Amino acid sequence: MNLRHMEVFRAVMSTGSVGGAAELLHISQPAASKLLAQAERHSGLALFDRVKGRLLPTPEARQLYDVVENLWRGVERVRDVSRALAQPQAGSLRLAVSASLSAHLVPRAVALLYQRFPHVQCGVETLVPSIMTDTLLDQSMHLGVGMLPNEHPNLLFVRSYECGMACVMHRDHPLAARKRIRPADLAGQRVIGSPGNTRYGQALQNAYGPKAASLRLELQARSSMSACLFASAGAGVAVVDAAVVAGNIFKDVAVRPFATDQKLDVRIIRNRLRPMSAIDSAFCDAFDTVWKAEM
DSSP, X not given: OOHHHHHHHHHHHHHSSHHHHHHHHTSOHHXXXXXXXXXXXXXXXXXXXXXXXXXXXXXXXXXXHHHXXXXXXXXXXXXXXXXXXXXXXXXXXXXXXXXXXXTTHHHHHHHHHHHHOTTOEEEEEEOOXXXXXXXXXXXXXXXEEEESOOOOXXXXXXXXXXXXXXXXXXXXXXXXXXXXXXXXXXXXXXXXXXXXXXXXXXXXXXXXXXXXXXXXXXXXXXXXXXXXXXXXXXXXXXXXXXXXXXXXXXXXXXXEEBOOOOOEEEEEEEETTSOOOHHHHHHHHHHHHHHHXXX
């Protein structure tokens, strides 16, 4: 399989169809079908089962996809470097971002960055901490902006911040009348939390304190953004990091400070083997400005 075959295979896996892959790659559907057939022939593998007009990946395809995805980070890096060399006045920035920070704070920082570098090529991916660490280590991402990030000896913290916590509920919820929510106030309420086997879920348990045993922890959402959406729908009270509710982006909700000493670490991270570029530094300054203004 050459890179073109891998690109089509990756596109079909991502979109679930040959038509979707063709649209993604800006080629005709017959051309995409031909390339996919070549990929199967050259690899010697049956990559998809055709079932009632749908393409279902085979187990071999799923294993191959993981390897191709890792390779594609390197391909994207080659494209970024070649683009930066061809247009040095523009440069590039690739960011790996935690979900909470991708809701408002990082977009605001990128918008601020464009005021200084109007032609920078910027790519942003929302990643969980373990994958964020991998992308920084293989240098497919330039900077990570992480909530509770994984630590590694080859990663450096460029900027560090402490993030408080907030309660989010539908605006008609009885607790919306309070100016501040204490753990004791959540007694008898359905609390939207995060699985206890995650670092985020463990931080929430610490925030609840001794009251954790008396709470109705009936609804779990791994993402704080999802927790806010459930709260907006009236499914309960979400206890989340304050970063995800910056900018008041959720509709029909009331946001109140949560009375806890628990803080979450927010860090801008880089690979110690990759020096900071001027654009990297400018983004860090922009994020710092947004954080101080809104948090």
